[in-house]
Each structure stands twice: as C-alpha cells, then as structure tokens.
Amino acid sequence: MSVLQGKKVLLGITAGIAAYKTAGLVRLFIKSGAEVKVIMTPASKDFITPLTLSTLSKNPVHSTFYDQEDENELWNNHVELGLWADLMIIAPATANTLSKMTNGVCDNLLLATYLSAKCPVYFAPAMDLDMYKHQSTKNSLESLQSFGNIMIPATSGELASGLVGEGRMAEPEDIVKFIEQDIMDKLPLKGKKLLLTAGPTYEAIDPVRFIGNHSSGKMGFEIAKAAANLGAEVFLVSGPSHQKVNHSLIHRIDVTSAQQMYDACHNHYMDVDIAILSAAVADYRPKNVVDKKIKKKDASLVIELEPTQDILKSLGSAKKNQFLVGFALETNDEVSNAKKKIESKNLNLIVLNSLRDKGAGFAGDTNKITIIDSDFNQTEYDLKSKSEVAVDIINEIITRINA
Ligand code: CTP
Numbered sequence: 001m002s003v004l005q006g007k008k009v010l011l012g013i014t015a016g017i018a019a020y021k022t023a024g025l026v027r028l029f030i031k032s033g034a035e036v037k038v039i040m041t042p043a044s045k046d047f048i049t050p051l052t053l054s055t056l057s058k059n060p061v062h063s064t065f066y067d068q069e070d071e072n073e074l075w076n077n078h079v080e081l082g083l084w085a086d087l088m089i090i091a092p093a094t095a096n097t098l099s100k101m102t103n104g105v106c107d108n109l110l111l112a113t114y115l116s117a118k119c120p121v122y123f124a125p126a127m128d129l130d131m132y133k134h135q136s137t138k139n140s141l142e143s144l145q146s147f148g149n150i151m152i153p154a155t156s157g158e159l160a161s162g163l164v165g166e167g168r169m170a171e172p173e174d175i176v177k178f179i180e181q182d183i184m185d186k187l188p189l190k191g192k193k194l195l196l197t198a199g200p201t202y203e204a205i206d207p208v209r210f211i212g213n214h215s216s217g218k219m220g221f222e223i224a225k226a227a228a229n230l231g232a233e234v235f236l237v238s239g240p241s242h243q244k245v246n247h248s249l250i251h252r253i254d255v256t257s258a259q260q261m262y263d264a265c266h267n268h269y270m271d272v273d274i275a276i277l278s279a280a281v282a283d284y285r286p287k288n289v290v291d292k293k294i295k296k297k298d299a300s301l302v303i304e305l306e307p308t309q310d311i312l313k314s315l316g317s318a319k320k321n322q323f324l325v326g327f328a329l330e331t332n333d334e335v336s337n338a339k340k341k342i343e344s345k346n347l348n349l350i351v352l353n354s355l356r357d358k359g360a361g362f363a364g365d366t367n368k369i370t371i372i373d374s375d376f377n378q379t380e381y382d383l384k385s386k387s388e389v390a391v392d393i394i395n396e397i398i399t400r401i402n403a
Helices: 017-031 043-044 050-057 078-084 097-104 109-116 131-134 133-146 172-185 216-231 258-269 309-316 334-344 386-401
Strands: 009-011 035-040 085-095 120-123 155-158 164-168 193-198 203-206 209-211 233-238 250-254 274-276 284-286 306-307 323-329 347-353 369-373 378-382
Touching: 009 017, 009 109, 017 035, 017 050, 017 085, 017 172, 035 043, 035 050, 035 078, 035 131, 078 085, 078 109, 085 097, 085 109, 097 109, 097 120, 097 133, 120 133, 120 172, 131 133, 131 164, 155 309, 193 216, 203 284, 209 284, 216 233, 216 250, 216 274, 216 386, 233 258, 258 274, 258 309, 274 309, 274 386, 284 347, 309 323, 323 334, 323 386, 334 347, 334 369, 347 386, 369 386
Parallel strands: 009 035, 009 085, 085 120, 193 233, 193 274, 233 250, 274 323, 323 347
Antiparallel strands: 155 164, 203 209, 284 306, 347 369, 369 378
C-alpha cells in the first residue's frame, strides 16, 4: 500500500510543455489511492485541457478566482483549497511561477493557493537549459527551498527546444516515488521498532479443549496498522485470531498459549523501542495438560489451575529504554486500579477500558479509553471505532517519546 493512500493531493500546473505529462501524474496519484484536485495557471490550459484533468482527477479543475462562464459558480476559495490539501505539488513549475512564488506575487489562483497552503509543497521545475542555469532561476530555487518547499530536481535530456541539457521535468513515476520516499523518511515512527501483543491466549486442557476468552484481537491489529502507517517496524505477537494484516512493516508471530506469548515477547523485547501489550492473556492455565481426550464421567470434574506468567510485569522488570504500554480492563475503581498497575508493572502508559462504559472492551468494533501516563496525567477519549482509538494511542506515545 502506498503512503499516498487517502492523502489529499493538490496539483498545480503551470505553462510549460511538460504540462502534457500531468495527465499521467494525476493517474498515478489516483492509482496510489490519493484524492486529487487540480488548479492551473490560465496559460497552462494551452498545453493540456482542464477537461482531461477533471476527468482523470474526478474533480472540477479551477484556474481563475471565479468561473465567468458559469453564473452558478461560486468564488474558488484559494484558502479552502490550501487547507484541504495534505500536500501540494507544482508540476511543471516554470521559471516565471518559481520567481513569483519566491517573491510572494499572487496574481492567479495557483499562486494565491500556494501562499495559503499550510501543507508540504513540492515543486518540479521544467524549463529550457539556459533558463534553468540562469542566476535568477538559481536564486528562486534556493529561496523556495529555504522557505521549506521541497524541490524535485529537473533531469537532463532532450528539451522541447531541441537543445540537450538540464531542465526536463522529472518523469511522473519519479515524481510520485520522490514524494512517497519523502513522506516515508519523515514519518514520526520511522526507524522505530515496536513489539505488540494482541488477541486471546488458549490454555490447553487436553488435546481438544482449552480455556480461552472472547478477545477478537481487533484492537491490537488496529494498533499494529496505525504504528506501521507511521513508519514503525512492528512485531505483532498474536494469540488465535481471525484478524488479517497485510503490511510490509508488520511481522506477524502467531502463538497459542500465554507461555508461547511470553517467549515470543522476550525474544524481541531487547531490540525494540516501544512495547504495547494489548493481548487478553489468560491469568491461569490447567496445571496438568492431559495427553488424551478426557472422557465424560458422571462425577463432576475438577481442573486444577496454576497462574501463568505476567508478561507485562516481566517486561517492566527487564526494561532498559523501552517505552512500555499496558492495557487495563476494569469493572470498578478503574483509575486507581490502573494507576496501581502503572507502578507495579513499571509502565510508561496505560490504556484503561472500563466495562461500565457501553461499547468498550474487547469483543466489539468500538472502544472507549482513558490514557494515563507515569506522571498520572489522564486523558479521557470519547467512544470511537477501534481504528480511531489505535491512532489516538499511537499519537499519545509519539508525543511522549519525542518530549
Ligand atoms: N497481561 C500480560 N500477561 C498476563 C496477564 C496480563 O501481559 N499473564 C497484560 C495484558 O496484556 C494487559 C495488562 O497485562 O496489558 C493488564 O491485564 P489485566 O488482566 O487488566 O490485569 P492484571 O494485571 O491481570 O490484573 P487483574 O486481572 O487482577 O486486574
């Protein structure tokens, strides 16, 4: 899956011959799962039609502050467009537009939108080689980068003039790759390793029976996805669960029992930066596992149980620099019980669910959490989908590891 999936991309097109390639660029953004809106300088319409671009982007294309031919058309709000975008890319960016951007000139919709945009702005210069080499262009390129804009450098090759040299707009495939790589390099969890437990554990009674619980694993799998989407390499230790995951940064390690989960966690713990234990681990297991199926008898059956190891507590004791997060499912005295667990298990953060809250807990698709940190700062969240809750949890962690 591309990091551009779900991103809002604002493509600004200026009047260079390379504008004809932007049809391909729009297609590539759409294919990578992005939503695309296009704005053009009036002169760029000589090189490619707004109809082509609106058809490919599935959005209206604007080039003026209002469309004179359409009396129902409202003011094209450059501020709204600028705020809508997760990223803006100006391609091709001509010497003229680059110079205007540098000086804050604002005489068309594209330039006004550029000045209003709060998102990262990429630009892909395209012009003839002598224009590209000109000192004034060099000044523009330098200034624009010093303002925080990101340049996708022009390449060398045959130019529309017939001259050969530097000034060709990067190819659409390379523009998309450049932006994807840039986004990945800046993800807040890039380079971080994360250990995560999810789902229930099953404790064998005999070859066909076990003691388990109703955990679906959904909360943990959503946390894995949220963390991987922000660049973390995730070691997801999962008890038996029907959840599926398909992400190049998530390594799934399937286990069945609490002991297997304990071993898998300790195998990875020393290498990770963050550990989140969301699994519903059995606290007890049958003391003796019978090796043949237990036959039915008239008398009642007693199974002696022994405690399993507390994985979270053991990781708290072994902690070096890891940021350790536990979950607490409580029915009463929620906050004081959760605070006790922070201390007794040496946690940095605890995610508290109360079974008294409707929609919280481990079986459904929603959750309602309170997050408490080791200084006992407490944040209560509304009832949300588990994927939204996962993002909240990961954001709370990012704020603290970067503090
Ligand atoms: N946990 C664990 N290993 C266990 C039991 C629990 O790692 N054998 C972890 C869970 O993944 C969760 C946290 O401990 O992150 C809290 O689990 P919970 O059952 O709420 O707490 P307990 O410490 O078992 O205490 P109690 O059941 O008495 O509330």
